[in-house]
Amino acid sequence: MSNVTVADHDEILHLTYGKYVLGFVGSVILTLGAYLLATHGTSSKTVLAVFLAVFAIAQFVVQMVLFLHVTEERGTHWRLIVMSMMLLVVIILVFGSLWIMNNLNYRMMRSPKLMQQYLKSQSVL
Amino acid sequence: MSETAQMIEQRREHEAAEKTVFGFWVYLMTDCVLFAGLFAVFSVLRHNTYGGPNGHQLFDLPYTLGETFALLTSSFTCGLAMLAAQRRSKRAVLFWLGVTFLLGLTFLGMELNEFHGLIRAGDSWRRSGFLSSFFVLVGTHGLHITFGLLWMAVLGVYTWKKGLTDSIRKRLTLLSLFWHFLDVIWIFIFTIVYLYGSLNV
Helix, strand or coil, X not given: CCCCCCHHHCCCCCCCHHHHHHHHHHHHHHXXXXXXXXXXXXXXXXXXXXXXXXXXXXXXXXXXXXXXXXXXCCXXXXXXXXXXXXXXXXXXXXXXXXXXXXXXXXXXXXXXXXXXXXXXXXXXX | CHHHHHHHHHHHHHHHHHHHHHHHHHHXXXXXXXXXXXXXXXXXXXXCCCCCCCHHHHCCHHHHHHHHHHHHHHHHHHHHHHHHHHCCCHXXXXXXXXXXXXHHHHHHXXXXXXXXXXXXXXXXXXXXXXXXXXXXXXXXXXHHHHHHHHHHHHHHHHHHXXXXXXXXXXXXXXXXXXXXXXXXXXXXXXXXXXXXXXXXX
């Protein structure tokens, strides 16, 4: 029974002070960066929006790794599998909704008369 | 032999605790999907102001930044409570849990104050599609925070009464995951609702 070892695995998660400090400082910098970009940024709105998204995703990764311990050595792949599934559903749900609704808006932005013509032209009947 | 049996028993308990934490992780990820639905609704209805005010006119960014830092700092102090639990210091756990609780309460108070101001000005969820989706998304997050605070208060009393037993430390781990998770959701609320709202994109 020499293969049974307990002492090393007493904790459920292996936490260190450095990880939390790093996570906190990183999150503060990314939050302030995003805030200053939104309030004082001078580029076009689209460019700013892309940069803000990048900042948010960077902070997401920082907090997932350093606060939520996704990459802890034990059981990492299971947590990553579940998280990937979540990300897939989130992306399909959010971007799918935006895509469909924008497309609908685009197609509905016509006068009623034009809309009738358009519907007739699209009809397969 | 009895020592070995004890070790096996400890090992078994530890593996059960790991499974519990993983199960909680699965719950958190499904909760993300709930928020994704609300984010999708908000993103679609963002511009549907029905002649009412948009985010650019309504949101006070410095105030929201204050909210963000209150929650972010509480996420950090929650981590410090976990470190204290790891070195079995009950006093430090209670202290950091108390700080986390107060910061969480500050965040919730600021959010409710913001909601109150909006409603008093006539910009409640009944004003437009944009505001309906705003209140549902941010309100659902606030509701999670409320339950997190209740949980934290109860667990604080348990820790104080029973000390840092294995079971209590397991529950503290779950609470800390929940609390960090709520801060992760807030990153996206801050960016998509407030910062994008102020840019008017």
